[in-house]
Amino acid sequence: MTEQSQGRCPIHKSETPSLDRATLRRLPRGIWALGFVSLWMDISSEMIHALLPVYLVGFMGASMVTIGLIEGFAEAIAAITKVFSGALSDWLGKRKILAVIGYGLAAVTKPVFPLAPTIGWLIGARFIDRVGKGIRGAPRDALIADISPRDLRGASFGLRQALDTVGAFLGPVIAVLLMWLTADNIPVVFWIAVIPAFISVGLLFTLVPEPERPADMPKVKSPLSLRELRRLGRAFWWVVGVASVFTLARFSEAFLILKAHAEGAPTGLIPVVLVVMNIFYAAAAYPAGVLSDNGSRLRVLAFGMGLLVVADLVFVLIPGLTGVFFGLAIWGVHMGFTQGVFSSLVADTAPAELRGTAFGMLNLLTGVMILLASVIAGILWDSVGPNGTFLTGAALAVLALVGMIPLRRVLRSNKAAQSGADSV
Numbered sequence: 001m002t003e004q005s006q007g008r009c010p011i012h013k014s015e016t017p018s019l020d021r022a023t024l025r026r027l028p029r030g031i032w033a034l035g036f037v038s039l040w041m042d043i044s045s046e047m048i049h050a051l052l053p054v055y056l057v058g059f060m061g062a063s064m065v066t067i068g069l070i071e072g073f074a075e076a077i078a079a080i081t082k083v084f085s086g087a088l089s090d091w092l093g094k095r096k097i098l099a100v101i102g103y104g105l106a107a108v109t110k111p112v113f114p115l116a117p118t119i120g121w122l123i124g125a126r127f128i129d130r131v132g133k134g135i136r137g138a139p140r141d142a143l144i145a146d147i148s149p150r151d152l153r154g155a156s157f158g159l160r161q162a163l164d165t166v167g168a169f170l171g172p173v174i175a176v177l178l179m180w181l182t183a184d185n186i187p188v189v190f191w192i193a194v195i196p197a198f199i200s201v202g203l204l205f206t207l208v209p210e211p212e213r214p215a216d217m218p219k220v221k222s223p224l225s226l227r228e229l230r231r232l233g234r235a236f237w238w239v240v241g242v243a244s245v246f247t248l249a250r251f252s253e254a255f256l257i258l259k260a261h262a263e264g265a266p267t268g269l270i271p272v273v274l275v276v277m278n279i280f281y282a283a284a285a286y287p288a289g290v291l292s293d294n295g296s297r298l299r300v301l302a303f304g305m306g307l308l309v310v311a312d313l314v315f316v317l318i319p320g321l322t323g324v325f326f327g328l329a330i331w332g333v334h335m336g337f338t339q340g341v342f343s344s345l346v347a348d349t350a351p352a353e354l355r356g357t358a359f360g361m362l363n364l365l366t367g368v369m370i371l372l373a374s375v376i377a378g379i380l381w382d383s384v385g386p387n388g389t390f391l392t393g394a395a396l397a398v399l400a401l402v403g404m405i406p407l408r409r410v411l412r413s414n415k416a417a418q419s420g421a422d423s424v
Contacts, residue, residue, distance in 0.1 A: 024159070030147045031156045033207040034140065035163030040200035041103060042164050045129070046171025047193035048113050050274050051179075053254045054267055055186050056122065069375060070123055074130040078367060081134025086142065086360025087223035090353060095143035096210040102136025103204055105129075107197035114190035138359035145347035145355050146211050151293060153347055157340040158289020162282045165336075167196075169278030176272060184267065223357040232358055236349040238410045240362050242403045243342050246305060247369040249396030251377035251389070253277070256331065259315060259386055260324045276325055277332040284336025292341045297348075298408055304337025305401045312394035316387045349411075 056070070085102065089095045109132065112125035141157075148156035171193075178189045222228060253274065260273045292300045311330035314323055342362070350358035373393075380388040 026149065026152060027156055027159060028147050028149075030208050030211075031144060031159060032163075033203060034144060035160045037103065037200050037204045037208065038160060038164035039167035039170075040196045040203065041106065042167030043171040043174065044110060044193045044195070044197035044200070045106070046168045046274060046278075047175045047178075047196075048110070048190055049253075050172040050175050050257070050270065051186050051189060052113075052122070052126070053257050054261065054270055056119065069378070070126060073371060074126045077127055078130035078134035078137065078363070080364055080367065081131050082138040082363035082367070083224070083357075083360035085135045086138025086356035086358070086363075089139040089142055089356035090220045090223040093213040093217075093219070094210055095139040095146065095356065096204075096208055098139040099136045099143065099208070100201070100204055102132045102134070102139075103201045104132070105135060106132030107194075107201050110194045110197045111191070113193070114187040134363075137363055138356050141343055141346075141359040142355035143208075143211070144343075146352070147209070154289035154292035154297070154340065154344045155286065156289070157343045157347075158286040158292075158336075161289070161336070161340040161343075162285040165278045165282035165285060169275045169282065172272065172274040172278075176269060176275070217353050220353050220357075223354060228354060228357065229361070232350055232354060232361070235410050235413075236346065236358060238407045239342065239345045239349055240365055242400055242407050243362060244365045244369050245403055246308075246338070246397065246400035247366040248373050249308060249393045249400060250370075251373040251393060252370065254374075255377050255381065255386075255389060256328060258381070260321070260328075262386060263319075263321050263324050265321060265324070273324075273328060276328040277335075280329045280332030281335045282332075284333045285340055288337045289340045289344065292344055297341055297345055298404060298411070300337055301341045301345075302401060302404050304334045304341070305397055305404070307331075307334035307337065308397040309394045309401075312390040312397070315390040316394075 085098050089098050092098075106129050109125055109128045112121065112128070116122045116125060144156055144160055145153065174192075175189050178192060179186070182188045220228060256277065257270055257273050261267070261270060265273065288300050288304070307330055311327045311334060314327040314330060317323070318326060343359070346358050346362050347355060376392065377389045380392060
């Protein structure tokens with residue numbers, strides 16, 4: 001059986017991974033290295049991101065709609081860039097070089113944040129940082145799929161996501177401590193955030209291997225041509241469709257920060273919002289990946305979608321900071337049960353030689369939805385208040401859950417067709 005045929009079997013696994021140490025030891029060194037690369041970059045990014053919405057509103061005078069536009073367009077730019085970087089990685093047959101460029105660009109733009117004199121500079125820095133994210137995203141995810149054992153694919157994505165998220169909550173923790181030590185001097189915190197960004201690039205450059213392209217793997221001449229996009233297959237496009245609707249329900253985390261601020265959280269403790277969410281995200285990501293390797297990707301995914309509905313309702317129904325922190329915990333677990341599983345489904349359903357393009361298309365379409373979701377969230381927040389924003393998110397998450405019904409049938413049909421092809 002070829003790697004491509006293995007990659008197109010969405011829910012069958014020959015082995016049942018567990019959460020024990022033996023499973024962790026079986027994961028390739030490159031997976032661990034990519035996880036720590038993500039950890040250090042997220043420490044840097046989240047030190048800035050945790051304070052940026054409050055900095056924009058409190059010090060730069062930005063409106064909620066402006067926050068939504070900045071966050072939405074920044075993520076959309078990253079998503080568009082991922083399409084081309086993913087396709088380029090398929091055309092080159094190489095992933096690492098593009099990941100190095102992407103992480104490197106994000107690192108060199110970090111000093112702009114403390115130096116920015118106006119909103120325009122901050123917007124520019126945020127956008128360039130997201131371009132770096134876009135360049136690295138799809139090649140990195142395709143690299144994970146390339147080097148991970150097939151029966152541990154969910155665990156590999158889960159581990160990378162878990163370490164990434166550990167960085168995401170360490171960043172705000174460090175930001176809180178630095179805000180206390182510097183008497184809420186946000187620019188100083190931004191300067192210190194530069195250091196872990198460059199550590200991340202160094203780890204990627206020295207510890208992550210570039211896997212050799214198999215000799216029998218077809219070369220891709222035009223990854224974004226209609227012919228190649230059709231080759232991605234019906235199952236892949238259904239996965240992307242469900243992911244897009246679900247992303248529309250999950251607006252920028254900036255609005256979680258603003259919800260906490262509106263409920264009375266002190267400015268110096270605002271980063272705790274992301275700490276709480278990411279602790280639960282990190283704790284859930286690897287176990288969710290392992291569970292998805294046990295032949296249950298769609299059940300894990302549906303559970304995560306249901307948790308988003310519950311989180312939104314908690315934000316609406318439970319007042320004060322108690323409701324905020326319960327909602328954040330549930331929101332974090334929902335992220336752990338969805339993000340890595342979507343990546344695993346893409347790796348399962350796309351041909352191996354088109355994985356970069358596949359992850360790029362996933363990120364393009366979900367990035368457009370992030371733009372729409374963030375703008376809609378900002379408009380609803382300013383017009384009807386936070387409750388309207390969260391209730392709309394819950395309704396869209398229910399719509400994504402409904403989309404899981406035909407997706408299950410499509411994946412079963414894809415599995416049956418692939419089993420027939422393998423037996424010929």
